[in-house]
Amino acid sequence: MSEQSWSGLSKQRRGQLGVNTVERVVLKEWSSRWQPIDAHNDDGVDGLIFLERGGNLTGQIIYVQVKCQQIKPVENRIHVQLPKTMGEKPTDPWRRWERLVGAAILVHVNPITLEAHWVDLQGLPSEQVTVDVPLDQRFNRNAKIAIAKLCGTLHRDIVTKKIQTVASDFPHLRSKDHIQPASRRLYRELNEIRIGTSDHRVVFTREGWRHITRPGRPELTRFQSLVLLGVIRPLLAAMTPHDLKRQPTPHEDYPEEYYTLKAAVIFPFRQGSIVKIVLHRKASDEQNLYKFHTIYEPRRRKAIAGKKGTPSP
Known part of the structure; x- marks a missing residue:
């Protein structure tokens, strides 16, 4: 996709392009399940990943916010602005993701190359309104293990004797x-x-x-x-x-x-x-x-x- 054609994409179409990219990785490369969330219900979460192993659910859940924007990297990082409001209400990024049981990540998708990178959203300082997405954290097949570790051990504790x-x-x-x-x-x-x-x-x-x-x-x-x-x-x-x-x-x-x-x-x-x-x-x-x-x-x-x-x- 050329830069000229990218500039003609509406915000909604860019968002769907980003979500489709994440869904493809989850379904094809992770062999796991993707559940999109309607825009009017998302509250900073665009979809859920339900991890599978050997065709069975592991119990691990990952909450995903997707950003599909053309942002020039600085010092090998993509600087993403977090939303200050959710609808008409002010929002606190730290509170929104810290209360989730499981992992919460942001995936940035380049709308031209469709390359995706991720960053952990939990543990952010309460006043933080931006997040840096490292370019060495590609959202692909190899990212599954690292992201799964963010879920903690509750899914195993539940079934332990x-x-x-x-x-x-x-x-x-x-x-x-x-x-x-x-x-x-x-x-x-x-x-x-x-x-x-x-x-x-x-x-x-x-x-x-x-x-x-x-x-x-x-x-x-x-x-x-x-x-x-x-x-x-x-x-x-x-x-x-x-x-x-x-x-x-x-x-x-x-x-x-x-x-x-x-x-x-x-x-x-x-x-x-x-x-x-x-x-x-x-x-x-x-x-x-x-x-x-x-x-x-x-x-x-x-x-x-x-x-x-x-x-x-």
């Missing part, structure tokens, strides 16, 4: 002793626990205790593992051997095999979270016997929606 704990699961937190010796007593009492009602067993060795309390771990991470010792019994009781997930090892001849068990845990004294237990064994070990390695919250540095947050100093 739920575990309800009670106050009696945490005697070491109610003890008058310091948490470390109280936790050590609880750890010794764990001894050997079956996974559900199966013959798969988990033993708790000195090696496991030394690992979660080793000086090289950050102090708060050690504290977290001690607190979570109370989760071990109810979590293992609710699992089956089919829940064990084999983890990759450095090479095929690596002597240790590592497995994980994961659950969404509800606590009697704090907000719930995802908790993961790591087990290990050698190929030469007794069949169906595992050793405890560690317990932790894999998403401890992420926000409520499971999105990456700012790490603690």
Whole structure:
């Protein structure tokens, strides 16, 4: 399309050209679903992307605003003005996209070349009225993985097995002793626990205790593992051997095999979270016997929606 013919396009036609470009990428290159939103209902969102994997919905939703304008890049970025009003009402870009559960992105489409680039819209300063779209963030097949990560982990948390704990699961937190010796007593009492009602067993060795309390771990991470010792019994009781997930090892001849068990845990004294237990064994070990390695919250540095947050100093 020549620049002269582009200049004759109405705003509505340019907008539809941009939406069509995004839809083509989603349907053809992402093998996912695109749901357009009527202009009078868009509120800064032109469409929704429902991600699929293997022909099935993953539960991840991406809200998309499309801008189809001819803008000259500056320092390898496209400077896009955000709308100051929505209809007759003033609008706050940060509030509009930050409240969405899922990802929210802006896709800029060049009306001449139909090249598209994207940028994350969540986390913008409340006073920001413009956004810079990097030219190295092409909206194409390769962008799917990066954008999917913006959705967080809520879609996985919803289907994760739920575990309800009670106050009696945490005697070491109610003890008058310091948490470390109280936790050590609880750890010794764990001894050997079956996974559900199966013959798969988990033993708790000195090696496991030394690992979660080793000086090289950050102090708060050690504290977290001690607190979570109370989760071990109810979590293992609710699992089956089919829940064990084999983890990759450095090479095929690596002597240790590592497995994980994961659950969404509800606590009697704090907000719930995802908790993961790591087990290990050698190929030469007794069949169906595992050793405890560690317990932790894999998403401890992420926000409520499971999105990456700012790490603690």
